[in-house]
Amino acid sequence: MTLEEIWQQYRARLKSFLHSKVSNPADVDDLLQEISIKTFTKLDALDDPTKVQAWLFQIAQHTIVDFYRAKSRSKKVHPDDLWYLEDEKKVLQDFEGCVEPFLSALPLNSVRMLRQIDFEGQSQKDYASKHNISYSTLKSRLKRARSELKAVFENCCHLTLDAQGNISDYRVKSDHCKNC
Template sequence: MNIEHIWGEYRASLQAFLRKNVSNTADVDDLLQEVLIKTYTHLKTVKDPTQIKSWLFQVANNAIIDFYRKQGRQHALQEDELWYSKEEESIPSQLAGCISPFIQALPQDEAEMLTAIEINGETQKNYAEKHGIKYSTLKSRVHKSRERLLGLYQECCDFSLDSKGNLMEYKQKPNSCNKC
């Protein structure tokens, strides 16, 4: 078990887990560093390599518990420090508000198809039957249209993905977009 490989694979997921439970980004970075140190020093105690992921998240969870215990001893928490009191919108939810202008920027047939499937929730199979298109052909068109849609998003924003391709954060490029 190689620490560089393990950390490269799980770092982004661990960071996202910590962000969900700790509101201050500096504290998240400190906790992530703690998890790395504990991983480095105690990795040899993990006997089964298939248990690495659950072990890492248990270490992270324990670090969060210790963090809040330590803070509780130091001072009473203020409302703005409570991670659960904040109604932070998820990244996909933030980007969902921008999807219609991007879809409308696609060719009309693609825009109609993606609006029906992605926004109105129509199944691909049902859409294919209604429009007399082979299901496999429609799946291919939807895939290509989604790629074009992603390309439009990428013209406006930089995205950070974890090792599994999950969206971690995004940043709008300066002077690049007026769709949102």
């Protein structure tokens, strides 16, 4: 896929996304230009052309965050412009109350493993040794347990993840989700 094809297909959506995050239209145009430059310079790094949309919006999200960070360093930022920091805190706070009920939907062995490794910070090697299982078996079980927990979350909400796999946004699927 060429830059021209990508830009023709996604430019309007990117601009709309930028308008939802940045109030000044001139800044939106500047950010759109910056995103196009990043897209051009990093296009060869895109391994899977079927994931171009996610890749573009990840570039856009990082560009917006960089924009606000740079603005905050210049001390000319209004507190309302730091939306991305508040959004991160709010998303995490919203989900804190869901963790316990969602964990209870998992098998007890998965819950113990997730608690000790992900919540209490025990190393995977120590956990494997303590429970007399091989490290590679533990990694497989941990991956499955994390996937099970993610599935429970996704049964209630559409999740948006950042590049590191952290929840950056969510949308509740229905009012019938009773897990949290």
